[in-house]
Amino acid sequence: MNMENPKPDWAMNKREKARAEMIARGEEPKKRRKWPWFVLFMAVLVAGGGYYYTEVYQPSQMAAAPAPVVEAPRESIVQLAPYEVETIAPMLLEDTLRMTGSLTPARQVHLSAEVSARLLEVSVREGDSVNEGDVLARFDIDNLENQLAQAMSNAQATRVQVQQAQSDFTRTETLVDRELAAPTALENARTGLQQLQAQLAAQETAVENAQAALDKASVSAPFDGVISERQADAGEFVATGSPLFTIVDLSAFEVEATAPVSKSPMIQTGQRVELTVEGFGDRAFAGMVERINPVAIAGSRALPVYIALENSDGLLRGGMFASGFIKLDEKEGALSVPVEAVREDAEGNYVLKIDGETLVRQSVETTRDWENGARVEVATGLSEGDTIVAAALPELRAGQKIALIGE
Incomplete structure (x- = not known):
């Protein structure tokens, strides 16, 4: 028993005994914190109030309030750019074949000593x-x-x-x-x-x-x-047959190109060829099929085709690389769509046509490819003025709502 704690030693708990020992050593004992118990009391009080509000007060209030309005989900609209659609109109369709080769003077001669x-x-x-x-x-x-x-x-x-x-x-x-x-x-x-x-x-x-x-x-x-x-200089003694000069005529050139044997029936002499030559940008030079070799190159299925090219202004030189297209066939006033626009399902070929603001499935019958496979001719199913999805957009489906950007 001591003055700070009137309780006898046998009646004190561990905390009180520890406090008495600190006092005996002359140390100031720590004061007991009471606020955690206060915080715990307040939390219990708040929880009880919330329970009362939820179970007793709120149901009565909700019964008096009107029911909330639930909105239906809005239908999604797909936006299409102008380059992703196309309006059907008659056009000139062409079937062309790419030709490439180097320019060679149409006339050249090697002069030798006689x-x-x-x-x-x-x-x-x-x-x-x-x-x-x-x-x-x-x-x-x-x-x-x-x-x-x-x-x-x-x-x-x-x-x-x-x-x-x-x-x-x-x-x-x-x-x-x-x-x-x-x-x-x-x-x-x-x-x-x-x-x-x-x-x-x-x-x-x-x-x-x-x-x-x-x-x-x-x-x-x-x-x-x-x-x-x-190939000779003054003062040399040359024998008969020794090479002296090579002269080329630059007024006309010839391009030796190749074509698949399968396309040979569609190639005829006199057909026009539009050529571009390296060094002249997009400038077009008019050529013409002059000759067709009757035998394919050994080991390949390529047929040599010789294209005549005039050089009246003298700008072209031998060895320049030329490329262009030869027109194999054409059809005026035909209806066609980009090849990417044609889709296929269990019912056959179809396109997605724009009907107002909705995409609809439109069956089509196609005939042949044009423009090197870029377009396909449509025989039935579409009319002039129809608007279709021209781009390859596999996620689009018939029945979807669409909006054209820029309209």
């Missing part, structure tokens, strides 16, 4: 423009002139011998007729004359060849064009 001689002069270089008849190179003609003179001399000498042999033959023939000479003499005279005549013919041919070689001592342009290759 004589064996030394080149004295070469007057053109690569890229030079030439006109028909322009002299491109000259050969040394001294040796050629000597060869011509020798051939002419030999022929003249043989010609004199032929004249003498002809006189001898005529005289022998007269003697044989008068029986003053043996017939064998006439045969010998005839044989000698024929041999000399043959020799003269060969020598006259040699003269012609020598003259031709002399005439070919200069090389001229066979047509208007441009020098694309020069």
